[in-house]
Amino acid sequence: MNVLIFLLFIYGSWALPRLDPLVDTKKGLIRGVQATDGDYAMFMGIPYAKVNESNPFGAAVPYPDFKETYLANDDTSICIQNQQRTKEVTGSLDCLKLNIYVPNSANTRNKLPVLFWIHGGRFQHTSGGRRQYGPKYLVKKDIILVTINYRVGLYGFMCLDTPEVPGNQGLKDQLRALRWVKENIDSFGGDVNKITIFGSSAGGVSVDYHLLSKQEKIFDKAITQSGTSLAPWAFIDSDRTLPIRIAEKLGVVINDSEQAVEYLSNLDPKTVVAASLDLSVTYRPCIEKEFEGIESFITDYPVNTPIPKVKDTPILIGYNNLEKLFEYANKLPEEYNEDVFVNNLNLAFNAVDEKLVKIARNFYIGDEDVSIDVKYDLAEFDSDFTFIHPIHRSIPKYLENGGKVFYYVFKYGGGRNYAKLRENITGPGAIHSDEKGYLFDMAVLPETPTVEDQAIIDKMTTMWTNFVKYGDPTPETSDLLPVKWIAVTEDALNYLEIDSEQTLKKRPIHARMAFWDLYYKMNKEHLKGYRNTEL
Numbered sequence: 001m002n003v004l005i006f007l008l009f010i011y012g013s014w015a016l017p018r019l020d021p022l023v024d025t026k027k028g029l030i031r032g033v034q035a036t037d038g039d040y041a042m043f044m045g046i047p048y049a050k051v052n053e054s055n056p057f058g059a060a061v062p063y064p065d066f067k068e069t070y071l072a073n074d075d076t077s078i079c080i081q082n083q084q085r086t087k088e089v090t091g092s093l094d095c096l097k098l099n100i101y102v103p104n105s106a107n108t109r110n111k112l113p114v115l116f117w118i119h120g121g122r123f124q125h126t127s128g129g130r131r132q133y134g135p136k137y138l139v140k141k142d143i144i145l146v147t148i149n150y151r152v153g154l155y156g157f158m159c160l161d162t163p164e165v166p167g168n169q170g171l172k173d174q175l176r177a178l179r180w181v182k183e184n185i186d187s188f189g190g191d192v193n194k195i196t197i198f199g200s201s202a203g204g205v206s207v208d209y210h211l212l213s214k215q216e217k218i219f220d221k222a223i224t225q226s227g228t229s230l231a232p233w234a235f236i237d238s239d240r241t242l243p244i245r246i247a248e249k250l251g252v253v254i255n256d257s258e259q260a261v262e263y264l265s266n267l268d269p270k271t272v273v274a275a276s277l278d279l280s281v282t283y284r285p286c287i288e289k290e291f292e293g294i295e296s297f298i299t300d301y302p303v304n305t306p307i308p309k310v311k312d313t314p315i316l317i318g319y320n321n322l323e324k325l326f327e328y329a330n331k332l333p334e335e336y337n338e339d340v341f342v343n344n345l346n347l348a349f350n351a352v353d354e355k356l357v358k359i360a361r362n363f364y365i366g367d368e369d370v371s372i373d374v375k376y377d378l379a380e381f382d383s384d385f386t387f388i389h390p391i392h393r394s395i396p397k398y399l400e401n402g403g404k405v406f407y408y409v410f411k412y413g414g415g416r417n418y419a420k421l422r423e424n425i426t427g428p429g430a431i432h433s434d435e436k437g438y439l440f441d442m443a444v445l446p447e448t449p450t451v452e453d454q455a456i457i458d459k460m461t462t463m464w465t466n467f468v469k470y471g472d473p474t475p476e477t478s479d480l481l482p483v484k485w486i487a488v489t490e491d492a493l494n495y496l497e498i499d500s501e502q503t504l505k506k507r508p509i510h511a512r513m514a515f516w517d518l519y520y521k522m523n524k525e526h527l528k529g530y531r532n533t534e535l
């Protein structure tokens with residue numbers, strides 16, 4: 001039996017005794033470090049798999065067992081990617097690592113539930129390290145937090161319809177990390193039967209794909225923040241020309257996809273990613289072709305996919321009230337373009353005609369021109385279409401399949417609305433990604449939260465971790481959480497509005513959602529991937 005061993009260790013020149021956590025896992029001994037900002041231990045940068053050097057665009061391979069004690073003290077590795085703003089290429093392929101944060105109260109007799117975080121970043125950016133996803137607020141609530149890296153962008157989502165590069169490697173990396181946790185978290189004092197997966201944005205979409213996938217169910221609860229697989233940006237067609245085009249960019253003419261991939265596989269990944277940048281490719285999950293003996297993850301459009309895993313699964317889901325304002329807040333007058341409607345609709349529907357575009361346009365801006373004068377209306381259209389209505393369509397699917405759904409709308413605007421700060425947006429409300437500042441300790445945010453912000457942190461982390469422990473964010477009301485969060489029922493789309501005060505309400509923005517309900521119903525035969533499915 002694996003036991004959590006604490007060794008007394010003399011730390012640095014201070015000569016202060018510190019607890020130095022050493023854990024015996026199935027993979028070997030792992031040594032972490034004791035945190036200085038709370039009562040917990042950190043095991044960082046544990047390799048859960050390895051990128052296959054011969055085929056870095058394909059399935060990862062197992063990481064060998066540790067022969068010596070693995071020093072898990074470094075969370076800085078990131079999977080190769082370009083910076084969203086500067087386009088600078090950073091990271092490497094030596095990146096399939098996870099971080100485990102364990103409250104000191106965890107041990108073999110007091111097993112704690114596990115919260116497994118899948119970061120977002122459009123399937124193209126960021127990583128799971130502490131700078132972005134610092135654990136201190138969540139581990140205070142006696143749960144184990146796991147954060148992971150997975151391949152993003154080119155090496156995570158190249159999709160060629162071949163057995164070597166079937167696509168969705170990034171999602172399959174996530175699955176491998178989840179399997180590692182299932183196998184080893186027990187040694188850290190984790191309860192293998194209580195694993196909640198959670199993510200925001202592309203991480204939320206990933207969580208939904210784990211619910212959809214035919215692979216084994218390694219979790220018992222799921223939290224998806226601002227993203228589900230029904231979002232129009234959740235999938236993309238395979239593109240067999242991509243490796244050919246990248247090779248060409250590097251000055252080599254190879255007309256065959258497989259040969260081009262082989263060529264790229266032998267190059268420095270930084271060179272390859274840099275060459276791909278000018279091609280402005282979008283990386284997303286794809287619908288995979290199935291191959292004998294090859295593990296697949298997504299084999300049909302989400303709209304057609306049954307979700308039996310949802311049965312008896314508590315799901316916490318929601319969005320931020322001004323999701324897409326980030327796109328419009330700083331847009332210059334000359335950047336406004338009539339195409340915003342048709343371009344968006346084309347993501348979800350085939351053969352969108354002018355009449356269909358006009359209906360959506362008229363609903364949101366009437367006969368006004370698309371211009372900065374209607375920026376809030378455009379942000380509303382984009383928020384609804386891109387984030388909110390896909391969530392609104394996912395909820396009944398969960399219910400029909402026997403899931404229990406807790407629905408929220410986050411609209412608190414404070415000092416930790418991480419994305420609003422980044423975009424210099426003032427005024428009330430919350431935009432895409434803002435809620436993360438109240439769950440995680442983020443390096444870009446003030447070290448000491450204001451009293452108001454701390455109250456939201458306390459409420460959010462308590463509800464989220466209650467959900468992890470009990471499958472219910474408010475099993476009982478308290479001074480901190482005086483409002484009981486009631487699950488969605490067949491008769492009422494209950495949701496918790498999370499602001500300075502919390503309020504239980506029903507059916508958010510019902511008129512806008514009813515518009516899209518009708519729009520999707522009337523145009524379902526144009527829906528991408530549609531196969532006579534009831535929406």
Ligand SMILES: *[C@@H]1O[C@H](CO)[C@@H](O)[C@H](O)[C@H]1NC(C)=O
Pocket residue numbers: 052053054055058061164
């Ligand atoms: C790594 O990729 C190569 C090339 O596709 C393949 O032949 C090999 O079996 C892979 N290795 C493992 C351990 O899967």
Ligand SMILES: *[C@@H]1O[C@H](CO)[C@@H](O)[C@H](O)[C@H]1NC(C)=O
Pocket residue numbers: 253254255
């Ligand atoms: C590759 O395709 C280009 C354009 O289609 C053609 O001109 C060239 O001859 C082809 N080269 C090879 C090696 O097949």
Ligand SMILES: *[C@@H]1O[C@H](CO)[C@@H](O)[C@H](O)[C@H]1NC(C)=O
Pocket residue numbers: 330422423424
């Ligand atoms: C926000 O404001 C800062 C300081 O004025 C500026 O450097 C930065 O570029 C602005 N960011 C955006 C997204 O406009």
